[in-house]
Amino acid sequence: MRIGSGAGAATGGSSAELTIPNASGGSVAEVVVINVSAAAYVLPVKTGGSVTNATGMLVNPDAPVILNVKGCQSIAHLQVAAAGRITCNPIENHS
8 A cells, every 4th residue: 555645725614625636647546545634524525515514524633534535526624623734645556
């Protein structure tokens, strides 16, 4: 398993989207690891999606998550209490 180059963004009080980065082969990643610097709700979406505290998965700074995002284009994200950063990195050779 290898962690590829990722993408990052600031989280805020309104839902926003972070485009899922491509894997090294050029195709959109199918499996990613999500890290946050402050608690955030996240939700993989096809496009134009948003996340709320009722629809998203809570991710904490001390517990990154690995998600199968096959068929999705972006990660919707929303801060829980304080703004922070979210990063999304493809996991390669995961089979």
